[in-house]
Structure formats: C-alpha cells, structure tokens
Amino acid sequence: MNDWEDLPAVLTIEETARFLRRGYRCVLQLCHQRGFPAMRLGRRWLINRDGLRRWLDRETTEEK
Known part of the structure; x- marks a missing residue:
C-alpha cells in the first residue's frame, strides 16, 4: 500500500x-489529536483518506 x-x-x-x-x-x-481527520464510529476509529492527505501536507509544511 503505497499510493493514495x-x-x-x-x-x-x-x-x-x-x-x-x-x-x-x-x-x-493521532486519532485523539484535534485536527486529525478521524472519527469514532462505535468502538472503531475511521480515518478519512483525503483528510489524511491534507493533514500530512499541512504537517509537513509546518515543519519547514
């Protein structure tokens, strides 16, 4: 699993x-952090793929 x-x-x-x-x-x-694209559904955490991509872009931009 390497491509979006x-x-x-x-x-x-x-x-x-x-x-x-x-x-x-x-x-x-990360799921418990504000701004991370995750939501809880019952006892399971689900992460939105497009939100994850935006979050990663934002996080890597802030580090520079």
Missing part, C-alpha cells in the same frame, strides 16, 4: 498505520 489511489476512502487504524509505517498506538494517539 490504492487506499480506500475510509481507513481503519491498522490500514493507516501500515500506510504511514507507524505503530497502531501511534495512530491511535
């Missing part, structure tokens, strides 16, 4: 962790 087009529109924590090459707990912590 290959990702489903809504990702689980596991899929997001695999794509970002981070651990489950790291992504779970």
